[in-house]
Every structure is written in structure tokens, then in C-alpha cells.
Amino acid sequence: MMRLAAALLLLVPFSLCAKEWTVDPASTLSFSGTYQGEKFTGHFGRFTAAITFDPASLAAAKFDVSVDVTSITTGNADYDEQLKAPEFFDFGKFRQSRFVTTAFREGDNGLVADGTLTIRDKSRPTQLKVTFTPAGDGATLDVETTLKRLDFDVGTGDWADTSAIGNDVPVTAHLVLKPKG
């Protein structure tokens, strides 16, 4: 009996610390936008993510993601050139974008991560839809949200005209997770 209790006590610390993951380079962070009524897509080539996540203990879960915005590409050289400019991401001033979670909750259709997203010098509360799928000893984490570019001063001044460049920017991430340690 005592042995069992001791064994259970030994297990306690493990259940309190949620799983930490490393993010495989195969992971992607993509977005799409509209220009003159037509959809275009792009992605960020460089980002790092510290993921602590166990569906059984959401209270301990945390995402901390840093994105190197200078790694943005749409596959269109003209668009990419424009995105560097002060009216958009302003590479000269802002090179990092960051998302940090504050809480996780069950939403109407799945798990929601509440957090704060910072692009340029604008921080806004942001909700992500999260889908966690265990696979072998790893997992995949699919995340989606739709950002309003104007909330973050992306495309200001004359570029703020949403009839040319749409305000809504759907963002998706597909993270391939490997157990840490």
C-alpha cells in the first residue's frame, strides 16, 4: 500500500508538467491575401516556436512563437519588394513578430488559444483555432486564424484602401512536433 502511494507520489510531478515539444523544420507558416479581387498566398520561411502542450492539461499549455518577418515571400518579386516598405512590414524597423498564448479553452468548434500577437509595434489580442493530432511519439499542430491587416498597420496610408488589398488575411500554421529531450 505504502509502495503504491510512493509510486503515485513519484508520478505527480510528471503529470503537472505538460509536454514540451520541438518543432520540426518541415513545419510551415502560411497566409493568404487578396489583391484586386484575386487571392495570393505566401509564407514565412523562418520562425521559432516554443510549444508546451498536453490536451489533458490545458492550464499548463503555452505557445511562444517568434517569426522573422523578413523571411516573408509571396513568390511574386514585386509583391515581396513592396512588403519590405515602411507602409507594410518596414524591415528597417521591425524584424520580429511574436505570438504568446495567455489561455486555452474549448470553443464552439474545437480548441481555442487566446493570446497576444505583435506585428510591427502593434499588439492585439488574437484567437487561434487549434487542432492537436498525436502521431506516434510526436504530433501535428494545426493552427488557423484570420487577421485584419489594418489592426497591425500593414499597408497604411494610401495602401489602406481595402478595395485594392483586402483587410482579411487568413493565416495557417502546420507544425510537426517531436518530443523534447
Add this chain to the structure above:
Amino acid sequence: MALKSDSRQWGLGAQLLHWVMALLIIGAGIVGWYMTDLPNSPQKMKIYAMHKSVGLTVLALVLLRLVWRWRDNRPADVPMPAWQARAAHAVHVLLYGLMLVMPLSGWLYNSASGYPLRWFGMVNLPSLTGGQDAALKSLAHEVHEWGFYLLAALLLAHAGAALKHHFIDRDETLARMLPFLRRRTAPAVESAPAATPIPSAASPDQSPESRP
């Protein structure tokens, strides 16, 4: 003025198509010439969008014009030396060719650059290349640019010839493409059956002003 042309004068259809297209083509040419050096801005974007919209309109109108021309009558040829008639014909053929080639090469250039194409902000047209294509992009650009120079030269020749016919030869060439110029020569009174739609009929019409 009748909608269709007769043996002496271009009809309203031909005149409208001629002058509306002249305005659109000259406008698109001037704007196109000026817009390429602008710094990137939403303003430049709007000017490009306007240029492309006008170009697409020209493409639609030239197709309509070719159909109209095929169904319409033709005024009799103005008497002139054979070399002039041949030169005029060659210029007209080239002008029609460029009215097709300029909008199409612009559309191709736009498609191969991976840009959307919207007609006056209302309707999006499909890409001709289904994505970016560097080789086609540079080819289309060359065609569009050299086509512009050729078109400018042809328009000068065409307008210059029309003015020469009007002021030096003092014949009907320009007058029959204008709704308001009085006819310079009294119509030859001959008994020809009126309103016989024979393409390139050489017989003058009966009435000086044929009304619909």
C-alpha cells in the same frame, strides 16, 4: 446618318467604332508611356488598372469592329495612285493587327507577371499563363513595347495621310469618316438602285444624304 455605311460615306456604326477606339487607343498609349516610370504607390496601381481596363475595352471593340466591318458596306475607294492605295491598305491591316496584338500582349504580360486582371474594378479576367512565367513575361513585354512604337508610327502615318487627302488632295477620305463635314463634291447624279448593299460598291449612291 445611317447606321450602316453606303457607297459614299462610312455609317454611324463604323464612325463610332473608329473614333471611340481612336480616343481609347491614344489615351491608353499616352498613359502607358507615362506610367512605367512612376514610383510604386496605390496611385500607380490605379493608373495601371485603368490602362489595362481601357486596353481590354479596345480588345472587345476591335473584335466587334471586325464583325461589323464584315457585315457592313464599304464606301467606294477614293481614286489615288496604286502605290498609295497599297500603302493605305498595308497600314490598315497593320493597325487592325496591332489593335489585337497590343491588348493581347498586355494581357499576356500581366498574366506572366502573376498579377490579377480586373476590368474597371468589376470583373476579373483569367490568367493566360496560369501563373508566373519569366520567359513569356519578357517576350510579352518586348512585343508590347515594340508594338507601341510601331503603333505610334502607324497612327502618325494614318492621321497624316488623312490630313493630306483632306487639305492637299481635297478629296473625300476624311470627310466620309466625319459626321459633321460637308461633302466637298456634288454627288454624281446617276440612276443606280438605291440601298444595294454591295461591299465595296463603286457606284455612288442616289441621294446625297441617305437617312435611315
